[in-house]
Amino acid sequence: MPRTGLAPKELRRRAIEAAIHRIKTVGYAKLRVTDVAAELDVSHAALYAHFSGKADLLDAVVGHWLDVSQEDLRAAVSGRGTPEERLENWLIQRLRLKREAAVKDPELYEAYCHASDRMRDVVQRHKMLWRDQIAVLIVQAIPDIKDPTHAARLVQSALYGFNHPRLVLDDLDTPSDEVETRLRDVLHTLIAGLRVAS
Amino acid sequence: MPRTGLAPKELRRRAIEAAIHRIKTVGYAKLRVTDVAAELDVSHAALYAHFSGKADLLDAVVGHWLDVSQEDLRAAVSGRGTPEERLENWLIQRLRLKREAAVKDPELYEAYCHASDRMRDVVQRHKMLWRDQIAVLIVQAIPDIKDPTHAARLVQSALYGFNHPRLVLDDLDTPSDEVETRLRDVLHTLIAGLRVAS
DNA sequence: CAATTTACAAAGTATGTAACTTGTAAGAAA
DNA sequence: TTTCTTACAAGTTACATACTTTGTAAATTG
Numbered sequence: 001m002p003r004t005g006l007a008p009k010e011l012r013r014r015a016i017e018a019a020i021h022r023i024k025t026v027g028y029a030k031l032r033v034t035d036v037a038a039e040l041d042v043s044h045a046a047l048y049a050h051f052s053g054k055a056d057l058l059d060a061v062v063g064h065w066l067d068v069s070q071e072d073l074r075a076a077v078s079g080r081g082t083p084e085e086r087l088e089n090w091l092i093q094r095l096r097l098k099r100e101a102a103v104k105d106p107e108l109y110e111a112y113c114h115a116s117d118r119m120r121d122v123v124q125r126h127k128m129l130w131r132d133q134i135a136v137l138i139v140q141a142i143p144d145i146k147d148p149t150h151a152a153r154l155v156q157s158a159l160y161g162f163n164h165p166r167l168v169l170d171d172l173d174t175p176s177d178e179v180e181t182r183l184r185d186v187l188h189t190l191i192a193g194l195r196v197a198s
Numbered sequence: 199m200p201r202t203g204l205a206p207k208e209l210r211r212r213a214i215e216a217a218i219h220r221i222k223t224v225g226y227a228k229l230r231v232t233d234v235a236a237e238l239d240v241s242h243a244a245l246y247a248h249f250s251g252k253a254d255l256l257d258a259v260v261g262h263w264l265d266v267s268q269e270d271l272r273a274a275v276s277g278r279g280t281p282e283e284r285l286e287n288w289l290i291q292r293l294r295l296k297r298e299a300a301v302k303d304p305e306l307y308e309a310y311c312h313a314s315d316r317m318r319d320v321v322q323r324h325k326m327l328w329r330d331q332i333a334v335l336i337v338q339a340i341p342d343i344k345d346p347t348h349a350a351r352l353v354q355s356a357l358y359g360f361n362h363p364r365l366v367l368d369d370l371d372t373p374s375d376e377v378e379t380r381l382r383d384v385l386h387t388l389i390a391g392l393r394v395a396s
Numbered sequence: 397c398a399a400t401t402t403a404c405a406a407a408g409t410a411t412g413t414a415a416c417t418t419g420t421a422a423g424a425a426a
Numbered sequence: 427t428t429t430c431t432t433a434c435a436a437g438t439t440a441c442a443t444a445c446t447t448t449g450t451a452a453a454t455t456g
Contacts, residue, residue, distance in 0.1 A: 032418090045419080182355050193392075231447080
């Protein structure tokens with residue numbers, strides 16, 4: 001029987017929190033599963049009953065962050081305003097969340113960048129989620145659109161430069177409103193183009 | 199008087215060639231200015247009369263590669279076909295040049311990636327060149343466009359995901375025609391949108 | 397006197413070894 | 427029986443030291 005007296009799910013949750021805490025304090029590069037275990041007062045080996053390894057723990061951390069961001073984003077889908085405004089808000093919100101995260105928790109954001117580079121499943125799943133949400137919003141903005149999935153992929157492609165974690169990091173030093181204006185310009189031009197084609 | 203018997207310009211040219219040769223053979227990471235000098239049968243210190251340092255030599259290498267690429271691209275500006283086709287061809291050609299370079303001379307391409315990451319002047323200058331050429335082609339494709347420079351910047355933004363050296367490297371494993379089709383889709387949608395706005 | 401060399405300081409990289417981390421297996425505890 | 431621990435092999439990292447490379451200055455050559 002357990003020494004921690006915690007349900008597996010609970011310990012998993014605490015391990016993720018501990019890992020986040022460690023990443024925030026000592027940095028992503030110096031995260032040791034030994035230290036995470038120590039923070040929970042268990043031996044490092046105990047964590048291997050809950051995570052398949054370090055990569056899995058990091059995936060859980062990134063997955064948690066993506067889930068939290070997802071919450072924030074969902075609001076924009078059902079928010080107020082015209083459909084086109086909602087799509088715009090959703091995209092702007094996604095950009096802002098990343099920029100904020102990159103500034104507020106750079107170490108945590110770095111973990112996300114690494115996960116993204118390695119195309120880990122966590123990130124892939126969320127990319128598909130994003131595309132689905134974009135597709136939903138596009139249908140609302142352009143009701144007689146021919147192929148919503150195709151249109152969503154197209155929008156994703158065109159806005160990739162605003163969304164890719166590394167590139168977000170790159171133009172972190174240019175003012176938000178400038179980047180956001182560029183994003184809006186591209187989006188509106190795309191929508192105008194899609195309306196013509198539909 | 200010179201021991202090499204070469205005009206400064208000529209030695210500079212040979213140094214660039216030697217550097218390219220070294221990069222191709224031993225790799226970008228292992229390039230030593232000592233070795234480049236040895237290949238020219240001069241002491242490494244002699245190169246400091248022609249380049250301000252290693253970074254400057256690398257800039258010259260990347261600049262040379264960009265100049266050669268530029269030649270290939272210029273053809274598309276005055277090529278045959280409708281203006282829209284020429285713009286499309288120009289953009290596709292730019293993508294192909296990068297993909298080919300990344301496959302054929304990965305080490306040389308890496309040098310370009312590094313220069314791009316560090317926002318070196320060489321790369322900046324060529325980005326502006328590109329935008330000007332796009333602007334020229336846009337004016338031809340949409341004669342009554344309001345602000346060609348703005349439109350060119352917009353197209354650059356939307357196609358950044360296809361053009362950024364690192365991202366080109368990322369989807370090198372997806373087939374050319376798939377990537378090119380996506381680029382064409384985005385471009386045509388943008389042009390349709392720009393036509394509406396003009 | 398302009399191009400080059402040798403000589404040299406500062407910065408960077410390679411190497412070997414000790415200490416630490418990761419992941420596994422066998423066994424103890426509740 | 428499940429959760430955890432200790433013990434351990436394999437792989438990494440940290441660190442001191444020796445060696446390379448970079449960049450500069452003074453001396454040299456045609």
